[in-house]
Amino acid sequence: MTYPLYGIWDGKRYDYRRKAPAEPVTVVAGLEALMPDNPTRAFIADRGFLVFDGGANLAQVFLQHMTRAAQESCGRCTPCRVGTQRLRDLLHVFAYDEAGTEVLDEMEALALQVTETSLCGMGQTCAKALWQALREFRDQFRPLTVAQCAQTPGHFSYTTAPCIEVCPSKVDVPKYIDGVKGGKFDYALGVVLEKYSMAATCGRVCVRFCEDACRRKAVDGPVGIRMLKRYAADVALSGGKALEIPLPDVRRDERVAVIGAGPAGITCAYKLLLDGFQVDLFDAQKSAGGMASVGIPSYRLPKDVLKAETETLIRHLGGRFFFDKALGRDFTLDELWAQGYRAIFLGYGASQGTLLGVKNEDPSLAGYVSGVDFLLKVHKFVEYGLPYDVTGDVVVVGGGNVAMDCVRSAKRMGARSVHLVYRRTVEDMPAERDEVIACGQEGIHFHCLSNPSSLVIENGRVVGVELLTMRQTELDARGRRGVEPVPGTEHVMPCDLVVAAIGQQVDRAVLRPEDGIQLDKWHCITVNPDTLETTRRGVFAGGDCVLGPLTLVNALDHGDRAAASIREYLLTGDVVIKPEARMQQLLAANKLLLDEPVAVPPSPRERAHVPELPAETRVRHFKEVDGCLSKAAAYEEAKRCLRCYRVYSLSTARPLAHAE
Ligand SMILES: Cc1cc2nc3c(=O)[nH]c(=O)nc-3n(C[C@H](O)[C@H](O)[C@H](O)COP(=O)(O)OP(=O)(O)OC[C@H]3O[C@@H](n4cnc5c(N)ncnc54)[C@H](O)[C@@H]3O)c2cc1C
Ligand code: SF4
Ligand code: SF4
Structure with missing residues (x-):
């Protein structure tokens, strides 16, 4: 049966040292056996700590945790810079030099001070569990015995933040934002380049999982993480400069x-x-x-x-x-x-388009093309001047980002009119909101709750599309509405080109x-x-x-x-x-980072606005619509970051292979 021996989590005290619980107690699912064949002894986080092994000595476990915290402190504010180092040193003295219990009193007061007076998420959270442990389980802090000194338990600490953790690439967002704030743009870009080279690309088109998870979102809007990444990358590439990445000093034969x-x-x-x-x-x-x-x-x-x-x-x-x-x-x-x-x-x-599944559909028909093939032809027209005539009336079917790219491109290619047909409502469109808004500004005609049922063919080419009006059904068990066709509502929309942009395979x-x-x-x-x-x-x-x-x-x-x-x-x-990957899985499975509100809201600062070309001129060409932030705006935006760093520390029975 699994249960923590003792600990505190989200303010709740667990203590089964004398009597085991009647039923299993799971606080963080999957924690006890996170590393294969290497049981967890203890876990420390911003939300508390849990101990699974009676042999674990809290002085040793917290020493390792505070050692990492002291390394991670950026040093900008005194409570965290000095406090984390002092806590680390006091834990060391207590664990190894048999100092008196007055050291524990000093640590308790200092851990609270670091928590309450530090400037950012790192200092505000790294010592909180230590303070709780010293208050509630002080007897578990003991100088190490000779036998314990000879043991080598495993230890692994992992530093992250909500915006990092939700990013598939785990880019250290607060770190590069710090770089922008400090005017160290190469440093900021270098943080991204540790993960991938396409920083300026990502800074333009990433779907921004990080901004969705940003803790500032609930205060006054998420930090403009993507625009700051673009800023750092654009500065590095300005004037057509090449990315300066040193060549590797090893050359391998493989x-x-x-x-x-x-x-x-x-x-x-x-x-x-x-x-x-x-x-x-x-x-x-x-x-x-x-x-x-x-x-x-x-x-x-x-x-x-x-x-x-x-x-x-x-x-x-x-x-x-x-x-x-x-x-x-x-x-x-x-x-x-x-x-x-x-x-x-x-x-x-x-890269293959998906068929609409309607009557008369044939990919070889003139006047019919998939979304990806349409965009490929547009690309060849724009980049290489290969002819492609899109001057008539265009109907694009779909509601995702690819469909948005198709309608906006058709407009720029000179189409007489551009229509977007989507079977659900505009709110249901999976496309990014900014894209939907931009389409509206650029004069795209939306036909929501509309679904194609057949292509109209004349002389071997598409001359129209038959549409059916859809209506929403009642809410289902999951609280979602489906759609169904309204019988007898068939009507034809004449057009010169139908673009099927409902997905790729x-x-x-x-x-x-x-x-x-x-x-x-x-x-x-x-x-x-x-x-x-x-x-x-x-x-x-x-x-x-x-x-x-x-x-x-x-x-x-x-x-x-x-x-x-x-x-x-x-x-x-x-x-x-690697242990890092297992820790990431643990955090994701238990949503340890994602739902946490900002305890002390910062004073409001408005999110920066990216400059953009006006709709009436931008639809005439393929020049970039969104501009880059100014240096001053980038600095102000970077200052909005709360640096929500958290340190997670895991102690295991045996040493961990591949732990950094
Ligand atoms: C129109 C459109 C707009 C998008 N907009 C966004 C966006 O705004 N934001 C976002 O995050 N994502 C967007 N995406 C999704 C994103 O572009 C893809 O998820 C991403 O490019 C996938 O990368 P990939 O390397 O796996 O595949 P791809 O980008 O598809 O690259 C695969 C490469 O393999 C090549 N290839 C294919 N077959 C073979 C073969 N047999 N042999 C050799 N080479 C082959 C192709 O030529 C291609 O160069 C968009 C996608 C599309 C289609
Ligand atoms: S990491 Fe945060 S709390 Fe610590 S010194 Fe820097 S600003 Fe202060
Ligand atoms: S405020 Fe900064 S550190 Fe916190 S989630 Fe947002 S970008 Fe990340």
Whole structure:
């Protein structure tokens, strides 16, 4: 039966030292057996502490925790800078030098002072559990015995914040915001570059999971995390400068093949090149960037920005590109092995359009195109001047970001009128709110609660689309409304082009059964979610071809993690799950960080506004709509960050392998 022996969590005291509970007690699910074959002795967090092993000595456990806290203190305010160091030193003296119990009195007073008077989340939370433990379980602080000194229990501390934890790439957001605030823009950019190279791209188009989780959101709006990332990256790339990333000092002989030079493949290659491996990238297109290049229109993401942090950077680091080379069409996995590659990363995305499933639908019809194919044609028109005529009336079907890109691009291509058809309400649209608003400003006609039932064909081309009016159904058990067609409401909307933008799929022609890679029912590649290994040894995969069409930052994260796995596989022959990854899973499964309100609200400061081109001029071209913050605005925005750092410390029975 599992239960904590004693501890305090969210203000509640647990004490089963004398008598076990009648039933299991779970405070943080999965904590007792977080590390395989290495039981948890104690856990310390901002919300309290829990002890599972009567042999754990609180002086030792908190010493390790405060050692990390003292390292993490930025030193800007005295209570935290001096207080965390003093607490660490007092714990050390008490544990190892047999100091008297008056040291415990001093620690209790100091831990409270650090908690109550520090400036940011780090100082306000790192000593709180120590204060609680000293008040409620002081008898568990003991000088270490000779036997305890000889033992080597495991210890692992992990520092994070809500915005970091919710970001798939786990970028240290408060750290780079600190860099912007301090005018150290290279430092700020360097924090992002530790994870991936596409900082300016991400600073423009990321879907901003971090801002959704930002604790300032409930006070006066989330910190403009994405705009600050863009600011730091744009400063570094201003005037067409190249990213200054030092070449690795080791050169390893192992060669890795990366299939697909999209965000996942580029990130994997970037990290492996920094580790000194030889990397070749194969892509079916003629340029790097994947959907960020041929999907996302240049009015949201200028292609010179993308190129600087993909193709140019990878070449600078020694990577080689083989464009117009498609796996499954031009070569096979076996041929890559035969050429001497020691590991392969598959990052070929999800590039096939999805059919609407309506009558008369035929992808070869004139006047009919999928969303991704439409955007590819627009891309070739804008970047290479290849002819593409979109001057008539355009109907785009869908309510996601791809549909928004299609309608806004059609407008810029000179369409007479652009109509967005969506089967649910505007509130239900999965597209980003900013995109929906921008469409309204740019004169896109919305037809919500409308669904196509048939294409109208004349002389072999589409001349209209038959629509059915939809209505919302009653709330279901989960509190959601469905939609259903209203009988007899068929009507035809004449048009010259129908764009089906209701989703993408993975290309089924890339892998064959003899490649030995397991696929799921959607033809996504099956991987070990922790290591990104496929079912074929030495082959790893990530991004949209694993997850289905998702987001840029999910692909960046997969590229980063796959590179770490490939590195380990090539150097040791094996891939293990690191304590850090297990801790992240624990925090996510228990939502330890995400629902926490701001205890002492800061004085309100309005969120910065990104300058943008006026709607009436921007629809005439593909120039970037959103501008960059000014230096002063970036500084003011950076000051809004509350630095919600938290330190989590785990003590285990035996030493932990791979703990940093
Ligand atoms: C129109 C559009 C707009 C989007 N907007 C946003 C946004 O604003 N924010 C956001 O976060 N996400 C957005 N996304 C999603 C995001 O772009 C993707 O999730 C991301 O690009 C996935 O990266 P990836 O590397 O896995 O795949 P991809 O970007 O698809 O890259 C895969 C690469 O593999 C290549 N390839 C394909 N088949 C083969 C083959 N057989 N052999 C060799 N190479 C091959 C392709 O040419 C491509 O270069 C958007 C997607 C689209 C389509
Ligand atoms: S980390 Fe926060 S609490 Fe600690 S010194 Fe810096 S500002 Fe103060
Ligand atoms: S206030 Fe700063 S540290 Fe806190 S969640 Fe927002 S961006 Fe992250």
